[in-house]
Amino acid sequence: MLHIDVNGKRHDVDDGRTVAGLLTDLGLDGRLVVVELNRQIVRRNELAQVTLEDGDRIEIVHFVGGG
Amino acid sequence: MLHIDVNGKRHDVDDGRTVAGLLTDLGLDGRLVVVELNRQIVRRNELAQVTLEDGDRIEIVHFVGGG
Amino acid sequence: MLHIDVNGKRHDVDDGRTVAGLLTDLGLDGRLVVVELNRQIVRRNELAQVTLEDGDRIEIVHFVGGG
């Protein structure tokens, strides 16, 4: 079990879980969000390759209304 | 021969000439102008009845561009 | 006893009372006010001559702050 930080909140995931897997866990569509892992953007085609590690800091963002 | 005043200018017409006749002389279409005889409007349907007299003052007006 | 109207209010004065007397009764300085009797101005030098009559309508005005 890994302890990571997702959007500023503590989150636990299984060992070996990928970023794509995390998105699935969270019910998010990978085509509508952008992911930053420890301040580095994870390109969309690498989401399934990158595995999470303990202490990772994840930011998942999307577009919202703004001016 | 009568001496009348049409739109501020001296004009000579034959005795017995009507207002309608005057308009014809002047090449004007009675449906597009309004005629004042000695400060009294001549209704359109009376143009052919009213005969001119010496010294009459005629004003013939129409619509022009204006604001 | 006469019933007169002073500045919109019923007022009783003795018979033969002059306007000047009324002012004295009211504690007013005749040099600082202007008096109208039945819509006619009473000149200052006539205040002591004019006697009141029953039903007279008196207006006593002065200067107040105004713009």
Next chain:
Amino acid sequence: MLHIDVNGKRHDVDDGRTVAGLLTDLGLDGRLVVVELNRQIVRRNELAQVTLEDGDRIEIVHFVGGG
């Protein structure tokens, strides 16, 4: 004879002439001007110590009306 540049114009002075001497030559009051020698300000109390050299670039400025 030295060839120097004063306020953008060629100027000839004798060998060994000081900045103070130059000001005197030019009829200028050292208390009302400021002198820059080769982009370095010459303090007022050093004007009489600093001797000019060939090719020196002198700027002599003062206050003028300005907003």
Next chain:
Amino acid sequence: MTQSIEVESRTHLDDPLVIGGRTFRSRLILGTGKYGSHLETVQAVRASGAEMVTVAVRRVDLDATHEESLLHHLDPREFFLLPNTAGCYSAEEAIRYARLGREAGLSDWVKLEVIGDEETLLPDVEALLVATRTLVAEGFTVLPYTNDDLITALKLEDAGAAAVMPLASPIGSGQGLLNALNVRLLKSRLSVPVVVDAGVGTASDACVTMEQGVDGILMNTALAASDRPVLMARAMRLAVEAGRAAYLAGRMPKREWAIPSSPTAGMLD
């Protein structure tokens, strides 16, 4: 289906302008003076979307052999022609011109002007009131051109004016709406339509004027003296509609400080 619903909702956005029992879809009224040609006049009127246009009553020029009539270009069946009394300096003179205009047989409407001064073309409101009362009594539908004085406007309404037409600034000056407060005052106190007449110089003048809530605008020189009158006519049509829509929509409040448009929550660490 969506289309028809939208069309319907659009038509409910605003009531039409009604003056003297007559309904106008356009809130823009155009003067027809000073254009380069009759053709340009008509093109500008068409581009503006105006349904009502003013005309002046003048002597036929007997020396001009083939003077083409304005009515050949502005078909009274297509446009509602509103005769004016421009150039009249007394109630009597204005009444005389109004009667001549009516005799043309198009309607009993008159844009009533009684000018008080040649240099400024400002109205003589005393004489205007006299002329209004007389013409209303003769059955005219009177639209008086007046200044922006509320008291005069109230008297014109009492006198039977079908609309009251205050100026924004002097005729032909293009100074725009100099006193918005007065125009708002008029609108808030009158029951008849308020049509701002004269002084509008460019599109934003028209827009800001309509935003005061007035019912319409009458203009002439802003188009005729523009470099491209037909394009300016289109600008004015859009500006009048824009100002009207903004008035109906209700503007945001003004604030001295800023408020973000984007969420302040959800920022990254």
Next chain:
Amino acid sequence: MTQSIEVESRTHLDDPLVIGGRTFRSRLILGTGKYGSHLETVQAVRASGAEMVTVAVRRVDLDATHEESLLHHLDPREFFLLPNTAGCYSAEEAIRYARLGREAGLSDWVKLEVIGDEETLLPDVEALLVATRTLVAEGFTVLPYTNDDLITALKLEDAGAAAVMPLASPIGSGQGLLNALNVRLLKSRLSVPVVVDAGVGTASDACVTMEQGVDGILMNTALAASDRPVLMARAMRLAVEAGRAAYLAGRMPKREWAIPSSPTAGMLD
């Protein structure tokens, strides 16, 4: 025949707005914040005629089980989405948000904001220049939100900004165009498009802003905080077009005194 000629002349009235090689028929750009609902947002955007809309980059709210995506309502195939960096207070932060926005895969455009003060949301122009240079070097098409200072604007253009977007007044303030002179100055000296961003409060503000000759306007609160946002959106579409047309048409000169619209000749005796 006349019809087709007229249509053609209309299309020649104005060139389209081109920014960063992309062509827009509408000169109005809309922010999408602060509407009552996604539906209202889309209705307002449609009514405004805008083709480009801004969006913010924010964390997904993981607690909101079924947060509906804005993109379900604003189809990127129909509207060009312009990510902003609203809420960023340093060049680094703005660059981070710009990169995240680009990663969404829609374009490499960014509306660049580097805010200098929370109370006024005014830009930090030093940091803005730094961020612009960095992002241009990374291949972004950068549209910086800036103040109305000409010198900064010239530096932004030099730095490779695709357009320069000065404010009319503070974000969300609705104060309108406070300094028309500065905006005219910018327009007269820049080669890239000038799009006024922020401060427009109502239709006449938009109209008068376009009359300065600028290339477009970006707004948000004026619609979202109106009583009827969709109607105000329509007002803004008309106002932007009106102001543009008036600018192109060339306004009449202003005069202190009056000039009659009707002929002075031809009066009766």
Next chain:
Amino acid sequence: MTQSIEVESRTHLDDPLVIGGRTFRSRLILGTGKYGSHLETVQAVRASGAEMVTVAVRRVDLDATHEESLLHHLDPREFFLLPNTAGCYSAEEAIRYARLGREAGLSDWVKLEVIGDEETLLPDVEALLVATRTLVAEGFTVLPYTNDDLITALKLEDAGAAAVMPLASPIGSGQGLLNALNVRLLKSRLSVPVVVDAGVGTASDACVTMEQGVDGILMNTALAASDRPVLMARAMRLAVEAGRAAYLAGRMPKREWAIPSSPTAGMLD
């Protein structure tokens, strides 16, 4: 010696204000209503430098046993008291009040107000003209409060008004000079003095009003409703003098671009 020369040149800077044959050094006229106390009234009048002050004619309050007279504070030998007809809604009523004011024996002057509407206190210019003619015939020196309409102003002058007093904006509104063009128009066309009466809200309003070239200003609420009336009175005195001096000095031309104040020649290499 220098001192006396300077004093002399100062006195030649400007002619005094002359109304109805009476000379005033101050171009500021003050209303005396709505102050906190008689004492504050007098302090404000003193601080303002005004020589003429208006007063209203009202019933003596017979219930107030020791109502102190305003005249105890505003000595008519020190200040010229100008009775007004405030609150009168017809020519007849205004004439009645004018006669009562004259009967007080101070002068035959009257500030003539004929109000047309309670909400706006705007003048009824028809009735004002009637009352002016009557009072002039009775030997009054009439200073009518009017709106900013040139035609009415010319008629008032013709009727014998000693000065014409157009409003800047409604009484007590503090909106300032809403229509500077109209006030300039009046000044350019009238021979009698033009004194702007009502609407000035703060010092810059007074200053900009005097810069139009008018002869004086009458104000009341701007002082009485200020937080510190006596200090505002001083501000108004200075502002009226400043605006007058600037008018006489002739302002620099406005330019769209900059011109340096310091020499461009003489820069270093």
Next chain:
Amino acid sequence: MTQSIEVESRTHLDDPLVIGGRTFRSRLILGTGKYGSHLETVQAVRASGAEMVTVAVRRVDLDATHEESLLHHLDPREFFLLPNTAGCYSAEEAIRYARLGREAGLSDWVKLEVIGDEETLLPDVEALLVATRTLVAEGFTVLPYTNDDLITALKLEDAGAAAVMPLASPIGSGQGLLNALNVRLLKSRLSVPVVVDAGVGTASDACVTMEQGVDGILMNTALAASDRPVLMARAMRLAVEAGRAAYLAGRMPKREWAIPSSPTAGMLD
């Protein structure tokens, strides 16, 4: 007795202006460029009441045999001379001029200008910040001429500027205070004095600028390019005092409708 009390209360009306530890009774600072003669310069300065005047640093003209020094007319013991860096287009150049100005031995003060553009004379705020930091480190008392951007102003304060001097409008333009909101913003957020520098054209501009609460005004062309500079100098002195007093007094609230100045009670039947 009354006299002495009044004098005392007058001195307590306002605190003096303090910049960089130096106290000034006058809130007006004058530039000395572009007058017709040295004599006129001094007369204008005297009439203005200014204690601080700016001067430029320029090459002595070696061809002018008897060029009279400005200092012969503006005695540094009577006036505080503030050297400027007008005409400098980079931080380095401005620093060079500042050092030359200081070497004259009058003070270590400098009015710091770093111009970004010849046509508008607008400041280059990036370079201005650099030069401010350098000169403050060298012990200068720096008064930077800047634009009306709050963020830049806050940075200048942080950099150690003794006052911040935003423009009202471009130098020599006489456009007046174009963006009052920005100037109020600056004043509300800065601790150091705010002196508006450049753009004031006439007395009412000065008055309205002071009413925003700023600490002083620096001007030049409004006097020098007036028809009568000495009289305009007097107008400006009065206007600055008037605006300051009105700010301190607190203006009446603005209202849309009227409020009578005279009592509504006490009318006759």
